[in-house]
Amino acid sequence: MGAPNVVRGKSHSGNIAARDLAERGVLDVLSSDYVPLSLLYAPFVLADEIEGLSLPKRLPW
Numbered sequence: 001m002g003a004p005n006v007v008r009g010k011s012h013s014g015n016i017a018a019r020d021l022a023e024r025g026v027l028d029v030l031s032s033d034y035v036p037l038s039l040l041y042a043p044f045v046l047a048d049e050i051e052g053l054s055l056p057k058r059l060p061w
Helices: 003-008 018-025 038-049
Strands: none
Touching: 003 018, 003 038, 018 038
16 A cells, blocks of 8 residues: 555545555555655554554564
8 A cells, every 4th residue: 555545544535544444454565656755654644643553563574
């Protein structure tokens, strides 16, 4: 899913929100080709807003 989708809280084209997929435990990868900074910010958003998702679980390293 797109990291900008996480930061915005919704898809810009009306598709499912990445946060909804993260809550269901099926979001594996974040990517971005037009807002690279969102790749750094999105894991913090997910860890802050979704109960049970800690920051270490959101970062790939």
